[in-house]
Amino acid sequence: MAEDMRVKELKTVFSPEQIAMRVRELAAEIDSLYGQEPLVAVCVLKGAFIFFSDLARSLHNQNMELDFIRLSSYGMSSSSSRHVILNKDVEVDIRGKHVLSVEDVVDSGYSMRFLLDRFAARQARSLRLAALVDKHERRQADVTVDFAGFRLNKGFIVGYGLDYAERYRTLPGICEIIPE
Structure with missing residues (x-):
């Protein structure tokens, strides 16, 4: 999609209610796995910040630390680049x-492979990935x-933190962009 693409319609794919329910279900799955084990939850900025906030507030782990990382590979384009840039690293020591x-969203997987490899090199005890949307086919x-x-x-x-050229992040649900 070109940066100057004109939007004909924003078609709802997942409603705010569907998202809220699914976030609670994911939190229950994560709580079931980790219990009260020490956990570092790392938000990949910028797109995951709303999902991360809702998910973190739904988790019951009192031994959880929160941190943030920022990667870029898209720029202002809609297709991924294999070149991943680390713009902001975590501040918490994740060793052990x-x-x-x-x-x-995880689609091509290049950014997440870069991140998981980086965390593995720091000797994290375990590494797992939560994604609001899994585009496994890509x-x-x-x-x-x-x-x-x-x-x-x-x-x-777009929506619920996901953007197109920094727009549409604050939509309460997730919508597909239908171009003109």
């Missing part, structure tokens, strides 16, 4: 700790989403 990376790198909110095969989606 369970780490849950929280991402908005996967090119060897990455498994351990906690997938929704699976989606196609469509350029």
Whole structure:
């Protein structure tokens, strides 16, 4: 999609109610796995910040630390680049700790492969990945989403933190952009 693409319609794919229910279900799955084990939940900025906030507030782990990382590979384009840039690193020492990376969308998998390899080199006790949307059909790198909110095969989606050229992040649901 071109940066100057004109939007004909924003078609709802997942409603705010569907998202809220699924976030609670994911939190229950994550709580079941980790219990009260020490956990570092890492938000991948910018896209995952709303999902991360809702998910973190739904978790019951009192031994959880929160941190943030920022990667970029898209720029202002709608297609992934294999070149991943680390713009902001975590500040918490993850050595020997369970780490849950929280991402908005995993499609090609290149960014998450980069991140998981980086965390593995720091000797995290375990590494798992939660993603609001898993576009598994587009996967090119060897990455498994351990906690997938929704699976989606196609469509350029925005809302609930996801953007197109920094727009549409604050939509309460997830919508597909239908171009003119």
